[in-house]
Amino acid sequence: xxxxxxxxxxxxxxxxxxxxTFSALWSDQLAHLPTLAEQAVRGGLLADRMAWVFLAxxxxxxRHTFSELPTHGLAAFAVSEDRKGQPPLPGVTAVETYxxxxxxxxxxxxxxxxxxxxLVIKSDRGPQAAYYCIARETAGLTLTNKYGxxxxxxxxxxxxxxxxxxxxxxxxQQVGYFGIRETLYIYMAFxxxxxxxxxxxxxxxxxxxxxxxxxxxxxxxxxALAELRAVDDGVQALLASxxxxxxxxxxxxxxxxxxxxxxLQKRQV
Numbered sequence: 035x036x037x038x039x040x041x042x043x044x045x046x047x048x049x050x051x052x053x054x055t056f057s058a059l060w061s062d063q064l065a066h067l068p069t070l071a072e073q074a075v076r077g078g079l080l081a082d083r084m085a086w087v088f089l090a091x092x093x094x095x096x097r098h099t100f101s102e103l104p105t106h107g108l109a110a111f112a113v114s115e116d117r118k119g120q121p122p123l124p125g126v127t128a129v130e131t132y133x134x135x136x137x138x139x140x141x142x143x144x145x146x147x148x149x150x151x152x153l154v155i156k157s158d159r160g161p162q163a164a165y166y167c168i169a170r171e172t173a174g175l176t177l178t179n180k181y182g183x184x185x186x187x188x189x190x191x192x193x194x195x196x197x198x199x200x201x202x203x204x205x206x207q208q209v210g211y212f213g214i215r216e217t218l219y220i221y222m223a224f225x226x227x228x229x230x231x232x233x234x235x236x237x238x239x240x241x242x243x244x245x246x247x248x249x250x251x252x253x254x255x256x257x258a259l260a261e262l263r264a265v266d267d268g269v270q271a272l273l274a275s276x277x278x279x280x281x282x283x284x285x286x287x288x289x290x291x292x293x294x295x296x297x298l299q300k301r302q303v
Contacts, residue, residue: 228276
């Protein structure tokens with residue numbers, strides 16, 4: 035991202051007290067930016083805690099995966115379903131009646147459930163699987179907010195769908211790359227955020243540039259995998275440069291970055 039140092043100076047003292055404030059700032063200041071990489075970086079610069087770092091990268095990954103998503107308003111990708119309940123909550127399935135598709139069931143982990151404008155859900159499995167974008171106000175969609183000890187400022191709720199009408203399915207050709215792109219965009223947002231706490235913005239700028247190249251074309255050969263591992267090493271090294279007082283929940287929330295490393299280091303073509 036060009037102008038990182040100037041943008042860093044502009045946002046160094048930014049404070050974002052709650053999810054509603056971050057959601058409004060994202061729509062007002064980031065949604066119109068020309069590239070998803072710039073959205074992630076600017077989101078990281080806006081962030082004053084790891085919950086917003088996550089949301090910044092997450093939004094870019096979602097829109098890279100599903101290009102049909104609306105540009106304004108936070109979105110969430112709800113995949114997780116109940117496997118441990120007694121009995122478990124039913125997963126989401128779709129039924130077509132008189133030309134209208136409706137979905138019913140539960141998704142058990144929904145990021146930014148309190149503020150999202152668009153919910154992407156997967157229905158069914160195997161050949162019947164499909165992905166839909168549902169507006170928050172759609173009839174039959176109920177969101178229940180929860181909060182946990184990890185990224186505690188961000189709502190992490192449950193979605194209940196009951197005969198909820200859905201539009202045409204989304205183009206899902208890029209779904210297989212969502213996991214790696216989510217990681218890389220979150221890393222970009224994190225590197226931008228670290229610049230507000232570390233002494234060398236140049237290191238952060240270099241990693242952001244390299245991440246921007248990786249996120250466009252997921253690694254498909256040994257050379258690209260070597261670069262991915264090297265960039266991951268650089269991002270993990272930044273963790274040590276962040277003071278423990280950077281955020282109130284730094285000791286547990288730094289796991290947002292460290293938890294991705296084993297998968298990246300073991301990734302194969």
